[in-house]
Amino acid sequence: MTEAALPPGWPAMSIAQAHALMTQPGSPLETEEKVIGGVPLKVWKNLPPSLRSVVEASRAHGERVFLVYEDERVTFEAFYRAVSAFARELAAQGVGKGDRVAVIMRNLPEWVVAFYAAASLGAVITPLNAWWTGPELEYGLTDSGAKVAIVDAERYQRLSQHLSNCPGLVRVYVSREAEEIAHPWVAKLESVLGSANDWGRLPDQPLPPAEVGPEDDATIFYTSGTTGKPKGALATQRAVNSNIMTAAAAGARGFLRRGEAPPAPDPSAPQRSSLISVPFFHVTGCFAVLNPSLFSGAKLVMMYRWDVVRAFELIEREKIQSAGGVPTIAWQLIEHPARANYDLSSLEAVAYGGAPSAPELVRRIRETFPKSQPGQGWGMTETCATVTSNSAEDYINRPDSCGPAAAVAELQIRDAADGVTVLPAGEVGELWSKGPMNCKLYWNKPEATAQTFVDGWVRTGDLAKLDEEGFCFIIDRAKDMLIRGGENIYCVEVENVLYDHPAVMDAAVVGIPHRTLGEEPAAVVTLKPGAEATEAELRAHVAERLAAFKVPVQIRFWHETLPRNANGKILKNELKKLFEDAPASA
Template sequence: MSDVLSAGETQGEAPAWPVMSIAEAHRQLTAPGARFEIEEKVIRGIPTKVWKNAPPTLRDVFLNARAFQDREFLVYEDDRATYEAFARATIKLARQLQADGVKKGDRVAVIMRNLPEWPVAFFAGVLCGAIVTPLNAWWTGPELEYGLADSGTKVAIVDDERLERIAEHLDACPDLTRVYVSRLKTEPSDPRVKRLEDVIGPVNSWKGLPDQPLPDVEIGPEDDATILYTSGTTGKPKGALGTHRNMISNIGAGGISAARNFLRAGQPLPEADPHKLPQRVTLLVVPLFHATGLSATLGPSMNAGGKLVFMYRWEAEKAMQLIEREKVNATGGVPTIAWQLIEHPAREKYDLSSLQAVTYGGAPSAPELVRKIAEVFPGSQPGNGWGMTETTATFTSHMGKDYENRPSSAGPAAPVGEMKIMDPEGTRELPVGEVGELWVKGPQVVKGYWNKPEATAETFKNGWLRTGDLARLDEEGFLYIVDRAKDMLIRGGENIYCVEVENALYEHPDVMDAAIVGVPHRTLGEEPAAVVHLKPGGTADEAELRAFVRERLAAFKVPVKVAFWPEPLPRNANGKILKTELKKVFEGQGA
């Protein structure tokens, strides 16, 4: 990487910034004896750079968090739990899971909205040595059945709404022996189903639970920790199998991204001991079942003694009330959230001066959003990044001036991560500035796909992950995502693989040909739209086809528009549908 020219020469900024290159900042921050020191480990036969001082496992993250004792940790409506209360509830549930027969390597699924019980369920599984499997709480019953059966889940911990969805599917999950349900309003009729409160009680009583020892289970950095499902181009979700090292790598990545900003601005590094710092308060509005909510937010927040504020569902004005009441320092997740806070007519009614960071990733965002955040929240830094489920969330990130000066970039990789741009065949690395497929390597890249050796062999190459994203790198290693090689679109941070929606449309008896394309949306990034060619005599209309898909897939995957093509859809010589032609149908119709 070359040193940057003075910003005054390159982007019109005062030459006082940056005072050093990304490479020099990383060199200082990762030097021997430094907080972010790096060492090399051989992981599954591959030499890999890792954080020397990171907690070895999620069990260590749990222990570090418990040291904050009486600090408030979880806030949800009228429920509040300190770190000690959370720890006691977690250990109580972990010991119950052991009594239920959960052993190291068994799968424990967590399926619920963002509730204080969610991190308790997750870390209870961790303390047993289980492979914790968070499933998408927005999935339909059949989608959840697939996740439970494919993972071989032994115990599921769900909320009452998810129980309704999976109740009729329990018999199709032969490995599932027990379901714990939080906030259940009726008596369970299935003997496999038990109330979670019968084990740990309601949130505000956790502090009165007995202090019990942790389960005696040996856990190491390379042990399997999680299965996070990501849709694949075949339409069936794939479980990304992550280790403890994968999950804890975001703690170092997030910390060094913030520290780098101080060095680049010529400022001294701030105090690093979280016990000596004011508590950082995060309004978490991305789901915990996402790698972003779990690995990039929950883990680092716990390790630093932060407070997490949850919402029943995202509402911009309710969020502003919470920011004011809880003195929230950070929020975000997807560009939608930032736009809605900026443009809300009631924004001036609330004191949002505590905000220090509004960060997002996972969806296309307009460069003007960066300027708007700096303008509307002057005490806050905009931030952006790139990652995927297979990289356990954040792989690149930047914020503040770096982001303001490169608003179309996703930032540089953390220094444990490596990136290269490869030609379509994957045989030749391309020079700086050229567009090709992004390959990445590092301690945050998962082991592979659960029980899918062929897909694993295709995607993971000698420690490198083929991302399927088309991208370029600049001279300083800043990443620019150009397009997605995989046939996928992202609606407000949710991946929608087009073939899955197309397959649902093909199930309709009137549909002969179908394709899904993305139409631009100002805050969500893009939304799915369908182009359909009906069979002779077919009479299905837009409303019928949208309702048909809604019965089969999660609501966010349902096409917002359906256009009808008078003949078979245009294809190239290889039979691939020419989606660039189909997108023209919706030009000017984006929201």
């Protein structure tokens, strides 16, 4: 993007000056120093102390609509009543502070109620990936030691034969199940709450008593591991809620960089509305979208599954101002031929993260939606979503950057070999991130914890560089991982499943480019001497054991040992060339 696209005199101040101004004493975004877990950290002074406090504050939004799903509309008051009713039910089942409560469903109003009902008791909410297979879900339930699970009908069908292998579970609630349930400790969620449109008729009663503070455990979100099984990242109430202030501060910084005062909160202003098209079971959907929306009184319009034409219909019908999630979605909003048939003039922001995005996307968003400000950011499960944000003129000026760190966060580029030496601006090394949004540890995995969480820092595994003003540029991933439309796929997990096939001797998974998803998994395998297997057979073998998005879209056969370097590491860049003659995915 050229300098001509930027307003005259921009920027009015540096990033450091903007951060100092908006975090000064007396500001809503004021920061202070606290020692947490023995580590001095800069924190947001006015942060809501817990997820429970966010629920209590949200009731002030009253009869404004909070959740929209198909023909269901849930106001903030109705939502509060449903959360209170279900929290009381969970308490009656013995759920208390520190107990793990799993939520396993697609984006539905019930997901949100289950999350905040458990949170209000001080339980550790454990959302599991709705795309996981039955065995993967069983692992998540047993590894976390979940006491209660709240699932939708599809997930219940997937899990029912595994419940006997989850001895810690005492109760399962199933949402939107048409069939009768005969299992003695499985109940329909509707028997407690009724249907979403009726939540406003539930009793007006306070949340059951619980003491929940900023350093108490809040959530376990699972991230696929580079070795072995997925790891549960344990986050505190402070870490989760930090996104609320981080998002507000990113917006304020844009005004200050233009030389303008950030607008004061106006309760009479029109309600903000967002299309939520990424899963709540990822930190982006839950921490960066859902929780700030509940706190600020924004309307969230949910989709059961992503469909770009349906998204156009909802943007027009609900006058949605913000959409996005991952670059895939932004590209589809821009390029679908049906776009011209809908009034999308309400869109003011198309933001994304979770996957690499091309600088060209900034230009295309501005051309297609002139009112809309593109934005992106960087974070990971271990940082509870957002650490960096890049939007407005800063993104136009640096479209290949994910932005500078939040005012309470710190980034370093360290030598990837020793993990200690801090490199100067402009040099590429491993990205380390520090701040109050960092998770505490990996659940029940002390060795992995020690490798990733070091003296308040998260060792990210991303290769990156910082410029003189602190803008971060992600160069590559040090971990053997690819990102398909925002979903992390750790290659070793897929390779291990391929190795389990009796015909496979050697296997490697690589990412191949995809126009909108960013990349997709493909595999190269060597069969054992005399063994036979087809591409379809191997893909089916993976599909039976892993979620569909992890299944290689192509498998090529290599008739000798896969090429390796002197250290025995497979030369995946060489293997990627095998797919260059294939038609480009779109």
